[in-house]
Amino acid sequence: xxxxxxxxxxxxxxxxxxxxxxxxxxxxxxxxxxxxxxxxxxxxxxxxxxxxxxxxxxxxxxxxxxxxxxxxxxxxxxxxxxxxxxxxxxxxxxxxxxxxxxxxxxxxxxxxxxxxxxxxxxxxxxxxxxxxxxxxxxxxxxxxxxxxxxxxxxxxxxxxxxxxxxxxxxxxxxxxxxxxxxxxxxxxxxxxxxxxxxxxxxxxxxxxxxxxxxxxxxxxxxxxxxxxxxxxxxxxxxxxxxxxxxxxxxxxxxxxxxxxxxxxxxxxxxxxxxxxxxxxxxxxxxxxxxxxxxxxxxxxxxxxxxxxxxxxxxxxxxxxxxxxxxxxxxxxxxxxxxxxxxxxxxxxxxxxxxxxxxxxxxxxxxxxxxxxxxxxxxxxxxxxxxxxxxxxxxxxxxxxxxxxxxxxxxxxxxxxxxxxxxxxxxxxxxxxxxxxxxxxxxxxxxxxxx
Amino acid sequence: xxxxxxxxxxxxxxxxxxxxxxxxxxxxxxxxxxxxxxxxxxxxxxxxxxxxxxxxxxxxxxxxxxxxxxxxxxxxxxxxxxxxxxxxxxxxxxxxxxxxxxxxxxxxxxxxxxxxxxxxxxxxxxxxxxxxxxxxxxxxxxxxxxxxxxxxxxxxxxxxxxxxxxxxxxxxxxxxxxxxxxxxxxxxxxxxxxxxxxxxxxxxxxxxxxxxxxxxxxxxxxxxxxxxxxxxxxxxxxxxxxxxxxxxxxxxxxxxxxxxxxxxxxxxxxxxxxxxxxxxxxxxxxxxxxxxxxxxxxxxxxxxxxxxxxxxxxxxxxxxxxxxxxxxxxxxxxxxxxxxxxxxx
Numbered sequence: 001x002x003x004x005x006x007x008x009x010x011x012x013x014x015x016x017x018x019x020x021x022x023x024x025x026x027x028x029x030x031x032x033x034x035x036x037x038x039x040x041x042x043x044x045x046x047x048x049x050x051x052x053x054x055x056x057x058x059x060x061x062x063x064x065x066x067x068x069x070x071x072x073x074x075x076x077x078x079x080x081x082x083x084x085x086x087x088x089x090x091x092x093x094x095x096x097x098x099x100x101x102x103x104x105x106x107x108x109x110x111x112x113x114x115x116x117x118x119x120x121x122x123x124x125x126x127x128x129x130x131x132x133x134x135x136x137x138x139x140x141x142x143x144x145x146x147x148x149x150x151x152x153x154x155x156x157x158x159x160x161x162x163x164x165x166x167x168x169x170x171x172x173x174x175x176x177x178x179x180x181x182x183x184x185x186x187x188x189x190x191x192x193x194x195x196x197x198x199x200x201x202x203x204x205x206x207x208x209x210x211x212x213x214x215x216x217x218x219x220x221x222x223x224x225x226x227x228x229x230x231x232x233x234x235x236x237x238x239x240x241x242x243x244x245x246x247x248x249x250x251x252x253x254x255x256x257x258x259x260x261x262x263x264x265x266x267x268x269x270x271x272x273x274x275x276x277x278x279x280x281x282x283x284x285x286x287x288x289x290x291x292x293x294x295x296x297x298x299x300x301x302x303x304x305x306x307x308x309x310x311x312x313x314x315x316x317x318x319x320x321x322x323x324x325x326x327x328x329x330x331x332x333x334x335x336x337x338x339x340x341x342x343x344x345x346x347x348x349x350x351x352x353x354x355x356x357x358x359x360x361x362x363x364x365x366x367x368x369x370x371x372x373x374x375x376x377x378x379x380x381x382x383x384x385x386x387x388x389x390x391x392x393x394x395x396x397x398x399x400x401x402x403x404x405x406x407x408x409x410x411x412x413x414x415x416x417x418x419x420x421x422x423x424x425x426x427x428x429x430x431x432x433x434x435x436x437x438x439x440x441x442x443x444x445x446x447x448x449x450x
Numbered sequence: 451x452x453x454x455x456x457x458x459x460x461x462x463x464x465x466x467x468x469x470x471x472x473x474x475x476x477x478x479x480x481x482x483x484x485x486x487x488x489x490x491x492x493x494x495x496x497x498x499x500x501x502x503x504x505x506x507x508x509x510x511x512x513x514x515x516x517x518x519x520x521x522x523x524x525x526x527x528x529x530x531x532x533x534x535x536x537x538x539x540x541x542x543x544x545x546x547x548x549x550x551x552x553x554x555x556x557x558x559x560x561x562x563x564x565x566x567x568x569x570x571x572x573x574x575x576x577x578x579x580x581x582x583x584x585x586x587x588x589x590x591x592x593x594x595x596x597x598x599x600x601x602x603x604x605x606x607x608x609x610x611x612x613x614x615x616x617x618x619x620x621x622x623x624x625x626x627x628x629x630x631x632x633x634x635x636x637x638x639x640x641x642x643x644x645x646x647x648x649x650x651x652x653x654x655x656x657x658x659x660x661x662x663x664x665x666x667x668x669x670x671x672x673x674x675x676x677x678x679x680x681x682x683x684x685x686x687x688x689x690x691x692x693x694x695x696x697x698x699x700x701x702x703x704x705x706x707x708x709x710x711x712x713x714x715x716x717x718x719x720x721x722x723x724x725x726x727x728x729x730x731x732x733x734x735x736x737x738x739x740x741x742x743x744x745x746x747x748x749x750x751x752x753x754x755x756x757x758x759x760x761x762x763x764x765x766x767x768x769x770x771x772x773x774x775x776x777x778x779x780x781x782x783x784x785x786x787x788x789x790x791x792x793x794x795x
Binding site: 020036039043047078083084087088091092094095107108111112115116182183184187201419428429 | 489490493494495498593595598601605607694695696697699700701702738741742745755757758759
């Protein structure tokens, strides 16, 4: 019966080969669709952020062979920061298998995606920006404004100004002028500055700069008249360098101007030249390439000529490092979810669970090679921001230098406002907020049963 | 601003070849597309295409038929979208069709006010005055947060699309909803341009003095054109916000959008109804097809920024080539192609 045996063997071999083939085609990949913007007015931010994100995913693939053997893949669609293009890219890429999360880095696109991703059950990451009330994960289960939302940013800036005076109480009687971009984004924090001014007893003057902000003479003359102790720059695009230049012209010292997260990049200060020297800005991630994770990226990715940034001088810039931190958070969320659901391609909902259990303390951050790059994060079901700390950096004319400790915003004061806003949203949309404690118990019970 | 077609040749569509074409298109749009399309086709291509076609149709009434140049189209879209949002929020008992009609009327009112300078201004001067509307509306929406229900970020989310208990919430529903609204308003526009009012529009466009001499009330006609056009553009704004993006922010209705709508009209063909659809096809759908084609051809590995630049170059060349070949727009190009195919007609 040798013929029969040979036939049997060949069938077996063919069968195993088939299993191996289908196995390698379907499993072990986690996908990141990217709505990037490398063209248009915000290309500088887009190339830096998405470059950093891709560089980190590349590093994990090359250095570690993926996350526990699961390869990370990505695809890009150009949005030019336009909402309808972002939606088009979402619709185009959403059918890709194994999508982990969406990371648009655009408030407008993120807003248009909230309904869509909630229906499709995939996380939407809006690191450092996005809807403030989406911090409340009970109402927004799939939206994650990681590290910092606009309210925390405001509080972080006030805490920092307090530390400049010695302590928060010394802000009493001081005057802070807020120069904000004339857009929904710029106006979002007006009530929070008012609230904090009342709480800490300082005076706040909020001055609008109409979009795009390339003419600010009258605003700065007002500032000169008000003689504020500090100016907070809540700018956007060309408004930032123009503010710094006009401040110099009207004699306001740059080291008393503090920028927010959209006024903190190299692109905001370099066009202002000398006028930007001494300017301070908030950030969630330090800039510079001296951190181990960046050294790894340079060694593994850029020296292998697979780096995403066209200009290597931008390695370690503000947006590049934000992209790298964003990469760390996404990858660690996938890792957390894998620990629970298994080392395989996860569904969006499983990755959501991973984000809701994304706990990186300082020791873990150091182990990831990011000590000093960012502080820590602790995301929970109810708190999708994750108590990110902020730090402040000063422009010395050539690069940013960290000038403060890691500062914790006053979350306790902000939480009730966030919950009131998310409750309104829940009512408008007929959402019953999740019961986080019950969900946690249910997953524990499920984990206990084999 | 002379257009090639006259409104008269659109009468009796049921008997003409054009009528058969329209019936065929509607059969495909209602009968076949909902059966075979994917969610991508509905959500990313057809719904925005329909919304912008409708906006272009509205502008074509004003610019193509009545000869009044306007750069404020997206402001009227914004007025329509925000009016619909506020109506559905503050008068929740109103059924959705009533909300849409009322939102259109609010936009029409805004259009009437914006049209007042047209009684004294013409051509480029009028364009500049409509530009003021563009910025004024953006300013108002930004300034008065009541209009966005005091949402801290100023961005509002659209209510669900439900008509008489029937939900149009899924991708196909949104498409069919938009298609129905666009069809109804296109029929309305077609009735209008074949009516004496439509002929008055053309008379005012071609020679204001002559129109006045033969007894056309020029001021009334101009304002009517502004009102009707803004009504349609306002409804297009509702579709854009409610059916397509499901979110509204003032920045989404900027000057770029106004230009986009004007280019759709110019490229599609001034003074023709189908020009709006042809132009929207070129401006909205072609870039997407090019982008898909480019991505398929060059793969994901290619820098998406470079790819985007290449598409822009290709699209720009195509537009220039089209307009050299046929300055009267795609509509005239189509006419010529049809004539060539049927030499006897």
